[in-house]
Amino acid sequence: MADYKMHVLVCGGTGCKASQSELIKKNFQNQLEERGLDQDVQVIHTGCFGFCEQGPIVKIQPDNTFYVGVTPEDSREIVEEHLIKGRKVERLLYTDPTTLGQITESKNMDFYKKQVRVALRNCGFINPENIEEYIGNNGYAALGKCLEELSPEQAIQTIIDSGLRGRGGGGFPTGLKWDITRKVEHEQKYVVCNADEGDPGAFMDRSILEGDPHTVIEAMAICGYCIGANKGLVYIRAEYPLAIQRLKTALRQARQYGLLGQNILGTDFDFDIEIRYGAGAFVCGEETALIHSMEGKRGEPTFKPPFPSQEGYLGKPTNVNNVETFANVPPIITKGAEWFSSIGTEKSKGTKVFALAGKINNVGLIEVPMGTTLREVIYDIGGGIKNGKEFKSVQTGGPSGGCLTKAFLDTPIDYDNLLAAGSMMGSGGMIVMDEDDCMVSIAKFYLEFTLDESCGKCTPCRIGNKRLHEILEKITEGKGTPEDLTKLRMLSHVIKDSSLCGLGQTSPNPVLSTLDNFMHEYEAHINDSTCPAGQCKALLQYIIDDEKCTGCTLCFRNCPVGAISGEKRSPHYIDQTLCIKCGACYEKCKFDAIKIA
Amino acid sequence: MPKIKLAEKTITQIKEVCAKFNHEEGELINVLHQVQGRLGYLPAEVQEVIARELNMSVAKVYGVVTFYSFFTMLPQGEFPISICMGTACYVRGAEQVLSEFKRQLKIEVGETSADGKFSLSSLRCVGACGLAPVVTVGEKVYGRVSPQQVSKIIAEYQEGCPAESKSA
Known part of the structure; x- marks a missing residue:
């Protein structure tokens, strides 16, 4: 950020863009040009700031003033008052809901105080369409360090020592995965970035790609160096036009700067990345299905082994990681494994990004250290339940996860605790529900999703989930019988045990967890023909x-x-x-x- | 469904796309993306041309088209309406919004209104959960939509295309 005296950062995340943030940016530029200030103040579209509830967000640097709920018409006042006269526009500052005082800087807001940003470190700070800003923030230093100082084995050892686990759902140790792929001998290997975020209510990966695409490119190149691959592929949803556009820009810039292509940084390491488009199929989040989809086929999973690290894309050894996992890699290399493993819990290191949504005051994108409790996330960062209602449940892990009750509020969030509680980390969707949400309907909602998305290859998932859905439908219509509850549980276990891939093996989780935690709601539907939350239309x-x-x-x-x-x-x-x-x-x-x- | 006769120009367009991808079977999804981008949808007749060009069976092409939710075999309305049914939107009342659209347009999800103006679909998470429930009409995003606003949104498009829907 060389010659400009001030910067106006306008959020260019999907949520803020939907609230006219493009027009806000344009208005700022017009206002500045009219006054001949466009050489002193630069207007930048950044990635997501995270505080989507208060969007559109505009941040002024260097004083870090954080304006919320900005409309296109407000740009004139901000330019005249703040940029010219140096007086903050108070009506656009954030008001703390408890003290009712105004807060000017984001670091003093409860929403940001408990967050630690590793994967999202650059989102909202740099211009994602300018590679120099990424480089200025220590970008591509990790790739340089790997190529110049570390052997592939040493770099992999750093990732292993850091304790980084896959952020896409399962939580497999990332370093170990790289090591396995490295040890398979083959002249052609591939690095794949899974950016097929299909989980309803989750937008972490898209926000990283929109806000900091270079971090993914850098990490993929590092992975290529480590495992011995010179080709990378990003598999991304075609429904993410902004992320695709920013990724394309970033790839072009990286090639111009010699950070992709042949002889990277003057070494004999070659690496380049191509984009592959998904076409909307949740099951393609599963590695083997994803690979089939990249080959132009139906995205159906196949049995593992062989694992992709042995036989993946076009039958060649392939390492698949998700966007957030990659985003953690460059800081681990530059700051070291010890720094990373000092954050988090014993078995889950580092941070996790969550898309916090639902009946909560502060909807947004957050990143917290592993081990933060659900209470801290929901009440301190999330600002509690909307409209003063009663908290009922929090759902993590999307359609593969479960619904947790009040009893779990003080559980530290990590892979193992969530699994033990009957849910899972998943990719990071976190939906908060209040007293008005019917848990039977929620289970039905997730099953509807699974039904839609089941690829149909294996019978337990294709037919089993259909039957589960029918039983739930019967219950929400007030026609359920007590035997249905036993059937639900038994069938759920059969589907879990006998399905081919992760989708079927986890699809009954929303049913099982609501049966465990909200049995009284099922019973009310069946025995008393009432829906305690007042949601099931047939019963009210x-x-x-x-x-x-x-x-x-x-x-x-x-x-x-x-x-x-x-x-x-x-x-x-x-x-x-x-x-x-x-x-x-x-x-x-x-x-x-x-x-x- | 009655058979459509494809215009020569359309067939040439499809062939061009296939040629661009070297008639490779592995590029099927990319081919479908581009063809749908040009024609708006992928009826059976189009799939037949693609199958011939890529030297594969029509069944395989059909299998891929029907597997992915992004591909459609039906023409879309002039103003495609999508209701986000992601979990965040769902718990904030997206279902009621969807049923109101169905009731007022008298079509189901996946259908197009008789006058060809509106088509209705549900999608999974547009990533604007802060604005839940979210409805998109074409490129324009409507946030915090209540069932009561549905008639207003439809009316915006009934008399032709409003200026702002293009700018968004």
């Missing part, structure tokens, strides 16, 4: 309380199907045969007169 009725209804006609006017009738200033009535149970009247009523029964 909206009724107007005559005594509370003032006849204001608000519900009548909002009912989309004309099911409500009544005279002005006298109690209204809902025709149950017409009611579609959309809940519009319930939300609109100002007198609490509409009850769910």
Whole structure:
């Protein structure tokens, strides 16, 4: 950041872009040009700042002022007041929800205080479309160190000693995987980056690629050097246009700078990377399925062994790691294994990125040391439950994970603890649910997803999950029987034990964990024909309380199907045969007169 | 489904794409991406041409097209509406939003309205969980959508394309 006196960093993450952050950036530029300041102040589109709830976010450097909820119209005021007169625009500062005081710098916000950023170190700080900013932040130093000082064995040993485990789900030790692929002898090997993030409610990998694409390129080159591969492939979802565009820009720049291509940094190491597009199939997150998809086939998994490290892409030894795993590699090489392993718990080292979402105040992308408790994540960083409601459950691991209750709030998050609790780390989706969420419906929701995404190759997954879904559907419609609960559990275990790949082996987890932790909700649906959370439409009725209804006609006017009738200033009535149970009247009523029964 | 007769120009276009990828079977997914990008969808007749060009069976092409959710064999509406059904959107009420769209447009997910204006699909996580529930119409993203806003969103497009949907 050479000649400019100030920088305006506008968040260019997906969430903020959806809230017009491109226009914000353009307006800033126009405002600066009008005043002849465009040589003094630079406007940059960065990657995700993480605090998506408060977006769009604009940060001013060097004073690090953090503006939230910025609209395109606000750019004039920020330029005139802050950039020219040096006065902060107070109405756009973040207000602390507990003290109600304003906070100007992100490091003083509860949302950021407990975070430690390793994989996300550059997201929101550098311009992802400028390789010099990455290099300026110690970028490509790790690759240089490997090529000049470390032998492949030494570099792999560093990764092994650091204790880094795969961040894509399973948690296999990364160094070990590299070592295995290195030891297979073959003239052609491949490094594959799995950027096929299919987990609903997770956007970690996309944010890293959008905010810091060079870290992935650098790590892939390091991996290539270590295992003896000169070709890398990034398998990315075609639905991520921004990530693809930034990755392409980064690849072009890296080639220009001689950091990809032949004789990298003057050594005899050659390495280049190609992009392969996924086409939307969750199962392609599984290594063998991913490889088949890259070969242009249906993304169906095959039995392991042979592992990809023996026979992978086009039958050649292939090392597959996920985006976040790669993002951890350069800092491990530069700062050393000891630094990395000093963060985290005994068996899970380093940090983990989570996409925190659902019924929580601070939705966003966070990175915390392993061993942080769920309570710290949900209450300190996440700011607690939305609208003051009661916490019910937190779901980790996406469709392969489970729903944890209050009892697990003080569990330190790491691979083994989550597994022991009946969930799993997964790729890092973390969805918080409150008292209004029906856990039977949530289990059904995940199964719907699995059903859609099951590739159909093996019977337990294809048919078993279908049957599980049918039973859950029956229960949410109030037609369940007590025997269904036994069937659910038994069938779940059969599917887990006999499915071919990770998708089927974990798909019943949402069912099992809700059975374990929320049995009373299943029982209420079956025995009492009620849905305690008031979500299952077949089991609820909206009724107007005559005594509370003032006849204001608000519900009548909002009912989309004309099911409500009544005279002005006298109690209204809902025709149950017409009611579609959309809940519009319930939300609109100002007198609490509409009850769910 | 009635058989479509492909125009000569379309067939040439498909052949061009296949030639670009050296008629290699392993490039099938890339070929499909590009062909769908040009034609909007991949009906059976298009798949037949691709199969011939890549020297593989139509069944294999069909197998790949139907495997991936990104590929579609039906033409999309002028304004494709997608409702995010990722978990974050789901717990914030995406299902109610989806059923309201279904009710008002009188189509199911995967269908296109009779006038060819709207098609409806659900997708998994656009990565804007802070704005849940999220609806996209073409490139434009609508955040924090409630069932009550559905008619307003549809109306925006009913009289033709509003200016802002293009700029987004």
